[in-house]
Amino acid sequence: MTKLNSVSDAIIRSIESGALREGDRLPSEGELAAIHGVSVGTIQKALIRLTHSGLITREQGRGTFVSGTRVAPADVRYLRFRDEDGNELPSYVHARSVKRIKRKGPWSDFLEGDGYVRIERVINVGGRFDLYSEFWLREEDFAQLGGLDREALEKNLRELIGQRLSLPTLRVDQWIRFGPAPAIAARELGLDxxxxxxxxxxxxxxxxxxxxxxxxxxAAPFTERLMIVREKSS
Known part of the structure; x- marks a missing residue:
């Protein structure tokens, strides 16, 4: 594990365990460098990573604080990973927006219909890298879900649809490729x-x-070698 990952993991564990709570101020960059035995530059990179993931906030002139959002491993069973040592990496989901959209695209080719809802989320994997997700539903299906608060949007959306609409996901086709990301995804992932x-x-x-x-x-390029954890069938 790199020094950067080690620092990120240590801060996340402190938040998960309750040693650092919502609103708590983190030690200064110099103090964190001394605590973890790394350079201030490494601490700055770790804090930037955790800030981007929504786990902490940095306020000019005041310091770095544990985010006000709920910090707990999310129920994202279809995108789970283990590191080379076999440790499962928790995923943290942060809902960015919910938008009703009329324009066409691959989502409309598949779903058909006249209107769609796009749920934008960022999924942080173990404090190491981010995934940007766009989840599309037909507008009428989204309306039948009822009001969704932030906590609901940060849960497993497939299970939510199954529970509220009695529409289980019975099959998923998956494709992978490399290509330019949409502007919003590039911005969230720090890509040109x-x-x-x-x-x-x-x-x-x-x-x-x-x-x-x-x-x-x-996902932006990353160098870590990870194992995908397959979802067990019920």
Whole structure:
């Protein structure tokens, strides 16, 4: 594990265990460097990473604080990873926005219909890297879900649809490729506009093989060797 990952993991563990609570101020960069035995530059990179992931906030002239959002491993069973030592990396989901959209795209080709809702989320994997996710539903299906607060949006959306609409996900087709990411995904992942990103596209089907949802997941290049944890069938 790199020094950067080690520092990020240590701060995340402190938040998860309750040693650092919502609103708590973290030690200064110099103090953190001394605590972890690394350079101030490494601490700055770790704090930037955790800030981007929504786990902490940095306020000019005041310091760095544990974020006010709920910090707990999210229930994202279809994107789970282990590191080379076999340790499962927790995923932290942060809902960015929910938008109703009329324009067409691969989501409309699959879902059909006239209007769609796009749920944008950032999924941080073990404090090490981010995934940007766009989850598309038909507008009428989203309306039937009822009001969704932030906590609901940061849970497993497939299970939420199954529970509230009685529409289980029975099959998922997946494709992977490299290509330019949309501007918003590039911005969230810190990519240049034309830089290639890893792209995974998923199409979920429900009863009678009917289209249920469309999802795209984007990732910037990363060097770690990770194992994908397969979801167990019930």
């Amino acid at each position: 506009a034309e830089s290639p990103a890893f792209i995974m596209e998923m199409r979920g089907y429900t009863l009678r093989d009917q289209p249920l949802y469309y999802q795209s997941v984007y």
